[in-house]
Amino acid sequence: MACKCQILGYQEVIIGSDLGDLLLAVKKPSNWPRFRCILQRIHQLCNRFPSVAFEAETGDSNRTAREIAKSVLRDGRFQSYLARGGPAWLHNIINREARRMHS
Numbered sequence: 001m002a003c004k005c006q007i008l009g010y011q012e013v014i015i016g017s018d019l020g021d022l023l024l025a026v027k028k029p030s031n032w033p034r035f036r037c038i039l040q041r042i043h044q045l046c047n048r049f050p051s052v053a054f055e056a057e058t059g060d061s062n063r064t065a066r067e068i069a070k071s072v073l074r075d076g077r078f079q080s081y082l083a084r085g086g087p088a089w090l091h092n093i094i095n096r097e098a099r100r101m102h103s
Contacts, residue, residue: 012053017056018061064090064094064097
């Protein structure tokens with residue numbers, strides 16, 4: 001069975017985080033033994049792609065992604081609700097960010 005990433009045709013993945021410790025843990029997992037299982041899983045998933053990069057983001061630039069992640073965990077939305085247009089609060093955040101970037 002082909003992995004979903006191959007079916008969707010993704011070749012390059014860039015993962016941005018505003019959590020510096022997360023980036024350090026992914027880059028040097030041996031320094032973070034407490035998180036060995038999850039870091040091994042991340043490594044396994046990364047191996048499914050020809051190219052994976054981890055980049056540092058500012059808190060402001062990552063705000064929308066953080067709000068989406070919080071809503072998924074808070075509301076148990078483990079199926080993608082973004083494909084159906086997403087909730088009104090998300091549209092408000094995106095519109096605010098767009099105005100801020102263009103001002």
